[in-house]
Amino acid sequence: MKSANKNPSQEFQIFEGRHAGTRPAKRPRRRKHGWEKQPHRLLKFIYEMTFPSQPGSWALTNAAFKRGGFDEIVWKGATNDQIISIALSGTTSYHGPDWPWDYEISIQGERYGNFRVVRESLQLRRGTDIPADDLIETVGVERHLCDIQRQRRSSIQDPSRSALEYEIPDWPGNFLRYAIASWHFYELVPFAMRSPNQTGKVGFLQEHGENLSQWLLNLQTEHYDDSFARIQQVLKDSLPQVSGLFSSQTQQATVALGCREKYLARPVTLTQMSAGELAFIAFLSPIYGPPELTGGLYCVEDIENYLHPRLIETLLQVLRQSQEEWGRKGQAAQIVMTTHSPLVVDRTKLDEILFVEKREGATVCSRPADKANLQKVLQDGEVGLGDLVYSGALSDAGR
Numbered sequence: 001m002k003s004a005n006k007n008p009s010q011e012f013q014i015f016e017g018r019h020a021g022t023r024p025a026k027r028p029r030r031r032k033h034g035w036e037k038q039p040h041r042l043l044k045f046i047y048e049m050t051f052p053s054q055p056g057s058w059a060l061t062n063a064a065f066k067r068g069g070f071d072e073i074v075w076k077g078a079t080n081d082q083i084i085s086i087a088l089s090g091t092t093s094y095h096g097p098d099w100p101w102d103y104e105i106s107i108q109g110e111r112y113g114n115f116r117v118v119r120e121s122l123q124l125r126r127g128t129d130i131p132a133d134d135l136i137e138t139v140g141v142e143r144h145l146c147d148i149q150r151q152r153r154s155s156i157q158d159p160s161r162s163a164l165e166y167e168i169p170d171w172p173g174n175f176l177r178y179a180i181a182s183w184h185f186y187e188l189v190p191f192a193m194r195s196p197n198q199t200g201k202v203g204f205l206q207e208h209g210e211n212l213s214q215w216l217l218n219l220q221t222e223h224y225d226d227s228f229a230r231i232q233q234v235l236k237d238s239l240p241q242v243s244g245l246f247s248s249q250t251q252q253a254t255v256a257l258g259c260r261e262k263y264l265a266r267p268v269t270l271t272q273m274s275a276g277e278l279a280f281i282a283f284l285s286p287i288y289g290p291p292e293l294t295g296g297l298y299c300v301e302d303i304e305n306y307l308h309p310r311l312i313e314t315l316l317q318v319l320r321q322s323q324e325e326w327g328r329k330g331q332a333a334q335i336v337m338t339t340h341s342p343l344v345v346d347r348t349k350l351d352e353i354l355f356v357e358k359r360e361g362a363t364v365c366s367r368p369a370d371k372a373n374l375q376k377v378l379q380d381g382e383v384g385l386g387d388l389v390y391s392g393a394l395s396d397a398g399r
Contacts, residue, residue: 013368017160021328030241038182038219038302039341040299040300040336042059042086042183043183043185043299043336044185044299045063045067045086046086046088046180047180047183047185047357048062048063048161049063049064049164049165050067050162050164050165050177050180050181051165051180051181052165053066058135058160058161058165059161059162059165060107060160060161060162060165060252061160061161062113066304070082070107070109070111070113070114070115071113074113074209076312080267082109082110082115083106083107083108083109083118083364084106084107085104085106085107085258086104086105086107087103087104087105088102088103088104088176088253089101089102089103090138090179092124092175092179094178095172095175097126098387099124099125099174100124100125101122101123101124101125101149101175102122102123102125103118103120103121103122103123103176103204104113104119104121105117105119105120105162106119106120109153109172114160115160116159116160117143117159117160117161117162118138120136120138120140120143120160120162120163121136121137121138122134122135122136122163122173122176122282123135124130124148124172124173126148128189131143131150131350133150133172134146134150135147135148135171135172135173135268136163136173141157142155142156142157143155143156144156145163145166145168145171145173147171147172148172150365151226153168153171154166154168154171158395162178164176164180176328179296179297182295182296182297183295183296183297183298183299184204184205184207184295184297184298184299185207185298185299185301186205186209186280186282186283186286186296186299186300186301187207187208187209187300187301187302188208188278188279188283188305188306189209189210190274190275190276190278190306190377191275192208192210193209193210193212193213193257193278193282194208194270194271194273194362195210196213196250196254196255196256196270197210197211197212197213197254197256198214198254198255198257199249199253199254199255199383200214201218201222202214202215202218202292203293204286204289204295205282205285205286209278209279209282212257212278212282212285213255213256214255215246215247215285216224216228216231216245216247216281216285217229217247217255218249219285219289219290219396224289224290224293226290227258227289227290228245228284229287231245231281231284231285231288232244232245232290234284234288234314234347235277235280235281235284237314238311238314239277239311240262240279241261241263242259242260242261242262242277243260243261243262243279244260245257245258245259245260246259246260246261246267247259248269248270256296257270257273257281258272258273259277275306275310276307276308276384278306278308279305279306280307280311280315283300283303283315284315284318286298287318287319287322288322291331293298294333295333296333296334297333297334297335297336298333298334298336299337300337300338301337301338302338302339302340303315303337303338303339303344304312304339304340304341304343304344308340309343312341312343312344312347313343313347316344316348317347319335337392338356342385342386342387342389342390343386344384345385345388345389346384346385346386346387348385349376350368350369350374350375350385351365351367351369353368353369353385354366354367354396355367355368355394355395355396358395364396366395366396368388368393368394371393374388374393374394
């Protein structure tokens, strides 16, 4: 997948802690609050606290109440410590050269479910010989958006909103808003894909794949023939009985995907297509999507769902090929996938794995690559990564 961001070298590290004013170490750590099981749900919270779900609403407030309120997020109320700190870091080439940046926000809960931002910062480091630029600075109860010359461009007095919610023209910190805006989240649901869509231009595949027919029609008709052709070719190579895809439009301005099979006299309609076939097509579409319609970060939940093991292998193979192709140009998107499948783990590299488990109510993250003994076991070829999932060797328990 290619990143179409104006800052293609954007890469994120995400850290979390419970105590305000302290920056977590640059390593996965024990989580002190209830972000459920998947790390990508934290990323989705960051997205939703930046961009409101409804025009005119407040993004951070909606993001918290969508999850049951602030008290529900903080370990479901099982702790008296009511502060969450979230930090991001990375590099950006939005302003020209690659510059490192660090963002952090601390949110404090109050009685009756209220909360307020107690600290927010965004620092841009343009060189080792000059001080970092504070693009967001917190002074007392106010936060200020500043330019590179350290001049204040705007002030935020509302403690229930993130500074990233505000779009200030020509503010140099907009690069982070643009990057977050390009994030895509996928938890595909084939049942949702089986409904016809209204025709019309669409810029991306939606989270559950519910606009799959509309999205593929767009790829066919908006001069993205190469993208659609590659999707169709991989599908035909992987499922030899399939001879092609087609889009069926109606007088009611709707469109439905369908496919043709070699040994059948009539086409297979959208409602007759298998869950695995629909999920496979949906996953292929962002991999081969046109560069201008792709994102900077993709979060995919349980990529193995609905797929035959052979299709899983094919999907991971074409995904890695695409990443290597765009990686050579410095334009590969970041991908975060969750999985419970040893087969998926077996097709990854040890340093690509973040192991997530629940322990005493907390979500614990660890990197198996930090274990020297695992490196040796894999180098010796004694077992594969998928075998290590079953054995529990990837877990950090007991360390």
